[in-house]
Amino acid sequence: MTDSIARPGAPTRATPTRPPTDPPTDQAAPTATPARRPRPPRDERARKKGGSGLFRAMWRWHFFASFLVVPVLLVLSVTGLIYLFRFQIEPLMHGDLMHIDTPAATEVRQSYAAQQTALERVYPDVTVVSMREPLEADDATAFSVVEADGSPRDVYVDPYGPDVLGSLDPDTTLSGTAVRIHADLMAGRFGDHLMELGACWAIVMALTGYYLFVRGAKARRRARAKDRPGARLRSRHGWLGAGVGVGLLFLLVSGLPWTVVWGETVQKLATDRGSSLWSTDPGALSDPTSSLDESLPHSHVQDVPWGMGASEVPRSTGDPEGSVANIDTAVEVAEAEGLRHPFTVAVPDTSTDEAGVYSVIGYAFDAPSDERTVHVDRFGGAVVSTYGFDDYPT
Template identity: 70%
Template sequence: MTDLRVPERAPDPDPGPPRRRHDRAGKPSGGGLFRAVWRWHFFASFVVVPVLLVLAVTGLIYLFRFQLEPLLHPDLMKAEPTATQQIAQPYSAQLAAVQSAYPDATVVSLAEPREEGRSTVFSVVLADGEGRDVFVDPFAVEVLGSMNPDTTLSGTAVRLHADLMSGRVGDAVMELGACWAIVMAITGYYLFFRGRKARRRLARSGRPGARLRARHGVVGAVVGVGLLTLLVSGLPWTGFWGAKVQELATARGSSMWSTDHGGFSDPVSTLDESLPHSHVQDAPWAQHKSEVPRSEVPEPDAAGEVSVANVDTAVVVAEREGLRRPFTIALPSTDDGVFSVIGYAFDAPSDERTVHVDRYGGQVVSTYGYDDYPALAKVVAQGIGLHEGRSLGLWSFWGAALMCVGVVVSCVSGPLMWWRRRPRGKASIGAPRGRMPLRSTPALTVGIVVLGLLLPFFGISLLLALLVDQLVLRRVPALAGWFDRPAQA
């Protein structure tokens, strides 16, 4: 017998709030706006999801670098007292051991062990210009070995996190993704609060994928605030936004970086130039562009000799000045250079200070720290501390780690939701249909324009998307159908 029953249809995508064309005032209904915001959220994910996955995974690696790297390189990074030697030896003796092991290299800085049982790290530049980190057992004064910091797990993560190891192009891709991620977080909050009743109704009815959608919304709502904080605090690093903000700040007498007024006496270089590219030691972000002063070269005595201070003298002076340990010490690169002792104050940017010590008399040439920063540099320094999960101790550390995990969950569950509701057997991507009611909603238009001005990469890419929509998709029906382009209003 022939079955005359009507075949079952595949369930339609979650419609969100009930859709009505217009309300009594002739304005688009909330359901239409919901679908329009959902469409933006959907297409933003094509740019945002890959970028956020890279940022979240590499950010997790960076957060746990001090735990991961000693596990991966215990032969280099771990050093314990011996039965015959229980006291760490002077840094000058450790420096001599490095110079003996690498006679053709230039030793440019050292980083104190971060905790008991760790080696001292000296950064050197080899004759061919390659930078390496040399690890020294502070008890036995023995060189344990060296490695290129860029080749470590955390070093690779840092370079991917910054620019995908692709220079300006990679930096632009990351900045574009970060700008659209801010938009995606904002639209996500609208979808979460506007569609909460529909999600509960669909979950109770047992609609396929409803639980995943609800969980995606809850995770996104929790992660969103932290994600926005991480994104905004990371923008000063970007090549375009960061550079433009610095230009505007400089024109108004401020800066995202600090300027050491004591270092203006014919400076040798900036502080970041005094340190090699190393991932185990660094200057505070706000001090990278601060000037490094010179030492005054004294006249030789009757025997033609000049008294020279050593690195241990610089450490004693820095301790006396109240800098927080562990120190990073940039060594003099010229006869009139200085010892630049940096108290990074890892868990408190407000304690960041650097002392420049004369290499001859051992006196303080200049000292500079958080209290001397311009107001903007203070804000950025605190933001960087939050971004790196260190400003509030373990609270910010684990908070940043959980944010990274939440971002990964959102980036996986979002595409999975689409995969479950994608149209089958149809030349369509399955995007939500809806147009932003810009003409009838001036506040929305103003908000988008302001966001486009604050985030130029978002504004420029949005204009390009609108041009493609009008000049290409509108005129090519096959493409319009594949992208689920809404019909003209």
């Protein structure tokens, strides 16, 4: 055994050293492991992904609201378009009733009073509630009547006979069905509530959409700059929604006064403060109260412009012992007052109210500002009052 400690004075012996060996060529040199970056807090990650907690909440509200709103808006838009083009659609489906053979030049159109008399000979137990004049020369005159059991009918008369062509239930027509679906899904008050709920959620969808459109503008621009999948579609969705949302909000807010819950509540609040959502027809008497939409059966309320339906109807104040007006008198007076064709004449029910008036409604499809109603006194044919666009409330 060799002592490894050198003694004093002894020669020093060099310790042999092994030559350094190269590392194996098939093994990589060890690398230093980089330090792991700390994960940012959750709220900071949310902001980097596109917004704060409020942004994400708005996105969820917008997304879920669409599931409630889109089916309702689809129903409203389709049924509304059918109703809008009812004068073009219904004659195509019921041409045998609504159209007549082109009259010869020698034929003379009979008076509306004569046409009403011909109708009452065929249907003696009905009550005539309104008359809608022909739009074209080959159109029939449409009389809205109520049968003894209260059910409505539309009776069509050839004005050159006058001959009764037949009748149909307005609720069974395409436009009549569309109106009932548009109003309450043909489900009564439950349908009213459902449609109103969808309209209110449409407001939520629109408002949350505007919030997302403004707050997410930078994120959408970055996504488009990097050409990420779906970036262009999201951008188009945002711009399209920003434009459509203005019209949608106006449509919803202006339509809610005619709903069940919201409309009745707002109308009550307005009435309690001496105001109203609808103005009063000049010259109308408040006792007894009646309006055009109340004087017509439910199926024919659509014949009254929306701005006139809830207006009060005046009373005849002429001399009952004098001359008595009829439909032709009312039409002549309305023409003298400058009403636009086509006319719809609401006929008073003399069996229940001898002091009723003839209400002639002049439509103006190309200019709603020209719509007016002239109330004609049943005794003597004088103008009791007029009610038009200038009288509508804000």
